Amino acid sequence: MTEDYKAALYKKDAILEHPSMLANAIDSIRRNEVDGASEAEKILVENYQGAIEFLFELGTWLTYIDEDAQSTRNIIEAVVKEAILQNYDRSKAINCLTDDALADTMEWLSQMVESPTWRQTIYELAQHPRNEDCPFLSLAMPCIAVKDDLIGELISVPLAWNTLEIFLKCVAYVLQPLLAAGETVHDGLLMHSVAFLQPMRSTATESSGQTIKDVPLSNEISEFCSPTTNQPCRPSVPQLSSASEKTADMLSHFLEMGCHSEHGYLILQSILQCLASRTKGYAARHLSWLLEAEASRRNRDTSRYSVYFCGARDYPESMDAMRTLLRHQELVPECVQQLYEEYKKDASPPVRLLRQPIFIALLADALFASSDRLLAEQQEQYAYLYSYTAMTVEMIEPDTDRRLSSERTHVEDAKREVLEASRICRQWNNMSGSANSLRAFRDLPALLKCLSCRPVSFGVFRFVRVAFRTKRVDFELNLDTMKPYCIVVNELAEMNEHLHPALLAFITELLASSVEGMEDLSQLEYKRMLVGLLVHLLYCGHVVPVVRTMHRLFTRNRVDVSIARHFVTEVLKIAAPPYDGSFLSALHPLVTHPDICNGLRAGRDTEFVNEFLEHYDRDVASKSSSD
DSSP: OHHHHHHHHTSTTGGGSOHHHHHHHHHHHHHHSTTHHHHHHHHHHHTOOOHHHHHHHHHHHHHHHSSOHHHHHHHHHHHHHHHHHHHOOHHHHGGGGSTTTHHHHHHHHHHHTTSHHHHHHHHHHHHSGGGTTOHHHHHHHHHHHTSGGGHHHHTTOGGGGGSHHHHHHHHHHHHHHHHHTGGGSOHHHHHHHHHTOOOSSOSOOGGGOOOGGGSOOOHHHHHHOOTTOOOOOSSOOOOOOHHHHHHHHHHHHHHHHHTTOHHHHHHHHHHHHHHHHHSSSSHHHHHHHHHHHHHHHTTOOOHHHHHHTTTOTTOHHHHHHHHHHHHHTSOOHHHHHHHHHHHHSSSOOOGGGTOOHHHHHHHHIIIIIOOSOOOHHHHHHHHHHHHHHHHOEEEEOTTTOOEEEEEOTTHHHHHHHHHHHHHHHHHHHTOOTHHHHHHHHHHHHHHHHHTTSHHHHHHHHHHHHHHHHHTHHHHHHOGGGGHHHHHHHHHHHHHOGGGHHHHHHHHHHHHHSOOOSSOHHHHHHHHHHHHHHHHHHHHTTOHHHHHHHHHHHHHTTSSOHHHHHHHHHHHHHHOOSSOOHHHHHHHHHHHTOHHHHHHHHHSSOHHHHHHHHHHHHHHHHHHHHHO
């Protein structure tokens, strides 16, 4: 025991350790050593470096000679913070939690978390994987959460969510702006989430080539495109307000909190289900679907909760069938047959049971994105369930979950449209070469006619996203084969505004990717065709997000200057004055960039540039005069 105490005293600056620990060590050495008192003193003196005191004195001295004392303090704190981050040892930190030291620890810890610098240090330590269950850092979280104005900092610290009380405070903090946002959490955001959802297993076999599963939407592309705004406006849409930006930020925290743990997911879904049944609007319901889609994207098995919250407890067989589909993420024939038979009855289960993001994605891929052969009965079952999911309207009693009415009159019409569009898409999937272009143009009017049906437009989006990958070789050999698909994309932008965020992400994905097999001229023409899709999307009302996305692509060197210049030219040709202020501020950095502006002024489109800059200067002048 004496040797252990000696080892403790031999540590650098051991005299700064907790007084009770020092007292025990010194007493033990005095009792067990011949010259114990002097030996303990000698050990402490030899190993004293005084680093903390020296730093404190140095800092005090600097604050007296420096005009800006706070800057000096910030520098010193930054150095100490970096040292803590590099040398933090969770095993040593636990020593602060002994019975003797706990009271003193809580006292100085409560004072420590008053400082933003040290709170940030705690957060950074807590984010490190090796500290994910550190007792000392876990103890710091309640000290911070005592102050309600600091809860906003804890929504990005997963370690804090392990405490139920703190987790609930964070949930309330995040949900409040999301529910108050109303239309910001709209169908377009939900459609964007489900549009890129990738089941772990695909119904397509190896013979079907590339599928949605093989073409994930990268995080980098997601950063380029913000799906949080989609409001039609005359020349543009309003710029994201600070409230909308806060909503987008809260949404990312909300999804992270919901997918952090199983109990967190269950708590959040339970809260959202209660809110959805007791409040007007669809924000809570959309948030529930977004959370479920995000959980599926992260390969979390939430199937038992998904079916439980659908109000279908009186239909156990249907619940079991849906849970099997969700768990395996595959269209199991027996389960699909079970659901088809149940939903053909007058007393069918609630439509909410079918409205599972993964199930919708599986049906859409099987009907539109896959080239695998389907039996006639499979097509009928898939098309009926897909149409029923989209077109059925039910009224539910909030308190009892009892269905008051069910409107299915549009299901059969939608099913016919789905089957017709499915037939065309599946034929296109199996074509290649010049025959592809000829047959596609012949089928094009019939396909475009079906796009007014929303379930068809979603399925066709899944189809074109796969087609632009699987038919890349055909496009490289002959760009004319790409034109029918571009027409379909443009029609999707016109017919379904809720697809605008997904279309922007999809086109950006293509524009930012490299095309190695094409010649330079063909590659340039290919990119210009994609720019045409972006400009048409802008024309359909998704203005500021499109302009901002092109600006990000250009500043991050993901598109050539000639492509950015072509984009600016095409936009200025269709955007006549008077320009909206948000449009002016969004496009101005692109127009005034030297590489773009000089090329435009040297060309034949100078009048468009000059007109835009005149309006911009006038707008800035009017704002400055009003201020």
